Amino acid sequence: MVGMHKMMKQAQQMQAKMMAIQEEIARMEVDGTAGGGMVKAVVSGKKDLISITINPDVVDPEDVQMLEDLILSAVRQAGEKADEAGAEKMSAITGGMNIPGL
DSSP: OOHHHHHHHHHHHHHHHHHHHHHHHHHHHEEEEEEEEEEEEEEEETEEEEEEEGGGOOOOOOOOHHHHHHHHHHHHHHHHHHHHHHHHHHHHHTTTOTTTTT
């Protein structure tokens, strides 16, 4: 019975650590850039878009498609970086195990 109690306590500690990491990930801000830094997107660790910065030199009324592509690229890159940073933080708790839903 002592072993079961110890195991339950360890599981509760791990759950508390995981919740703290998830909160830390949610507070993270990660950026992605495109066009050599002409467009910058910042997302949270939950991949909510926080801001977009566009260098005025890249704004060409004759080529709106290029600007749209740069924005998409910067946002995607920021999202991928957020995923990677979150996975890295979680692996510290899970010991590298891939646990679905985390």
